[in-house]
Amino acid sequence: MDRWKERRRTVPSQGADLAVFEYGPDPSPDTPSLLLVHGYPDDHRVYLPLIRELAETCHVIAYDTRNAGSSFTTGKPGSFVLQVLVDDLYAVLAATQASSAHLVGHDWGSIQGWAAVQDPRAAGRISRFTSVSGPDLGHFSCWLRQRRSHPRGWAQLVGQLLRSHYVAVFQIPVLPEALWRLVFTGIYERAAGRPVGNNPVRGLALYRANLHAGRQPPSRISIPVHVVVPVKDPFLSPALVDGLEEWVPKLKVTNVNAGHWYPETHAFDFAKLLQESLEGTT
Known part of the structure; x- marks a missing residue:
């Protein structure tokens, strides 16, 4: 059997058709399953280097979120609120028959992951969670408020707000779409070495639909959570793990000497961390 061979299916979910991709052995009690959820402005292809490292021994599931890649909303304008994204995640798990999966999220995929592991459906469906460069929105809001009384809080607060300035820019009508189409897509594709198509424009819906999300404090999480912190990430402060x-x-926190796209740029190292978690050595 060619473990790398891609198996594709379409999973309907709340007004969207989700493109789902599976690799490696079929799901079984003896084969660990991993569910990989990508972020912005990517699709599942950001994980292809990682999948090549894992597909020999793991049942790997990846999908394009409803605003990216080969997935599409079937109704107009479509919903992109966090709860709908979490429903998509569970629809993919159900369709792929993964009895219990190790959830891995990067960027917006990690934000969705935090919400998914606090959902009642997580019991028995998600065994552990690995987060890279994507905070829980509730924790993020609490962290921002708590910086005011922290000894170094104001410096950390201002630093993170500067890192997140693009979120405010994305709320402006028309301008972000024009900048991505005319300027930034070409720059990003040359830097990443792969095409992103219209993912950047479609993905703006994430920021606009969830601007006021995270007002509720987070719920207690009982499963193991591994937060991988790329210390050279220009968008997120390493201090965001404080209070988790x-x-x-x-909770386990691992700092890595890498930038925001660590799962792609350091796929071998990341695969090793994930395999150690699956084997119970971390």
Whole structure:
């Protein structure tokens, strides 16, 4: 069997057709399943280098979120709120028959992952969660408020707001779409070495639909959570992990000397971390 051979299906979910891709052995009690959720402005292809490292021994599931790649909303304008994205994630899990999956999220995929593991459906469906460069929105809001009384809080607060300035820019009508089409897509594709198509424009819906998300404090998470922190990430402060242990008792934090796209640029190293987690050595 060619473990790398891609198996594709379409999964309908709340007004969207999701393009789902599977690699490696079929799901079984003896084969660990991983569900990989990408971020912005990517699609599942950001994980292809990682999948090549994992597909020999793992059942790997990846999908294009409803605003990216080969997935599309079937109704207009379509919903992109966080709860709908979480529903998509569980629809993919159900369709692929993964009895219990290790959830891996990057960027917006990680934001969705935090919400998914706090959902009641997580029990028995998600065994552990690995987060890279994407905070829980509730924790992020709490963290911003708490910086005001932290000894170094104001410097951290201002630093993170500067890192996140693009979120405000994305709320402006028309301008972000024009900048991506005319300027930034070409720059990004040359830097990444792969096409992103119209993912950047379609993905703006994430920021516009969820601007006011995260007002509720996070819920306690009982499964193991591994937060991988790329210390050279220009968008997120490493200090955002502060306070996670208060509601994530089985927390492990690993700092890595890499930038925002660590899962793609350091696929071998990331695969090793994931395999160690699957084997119970971390």
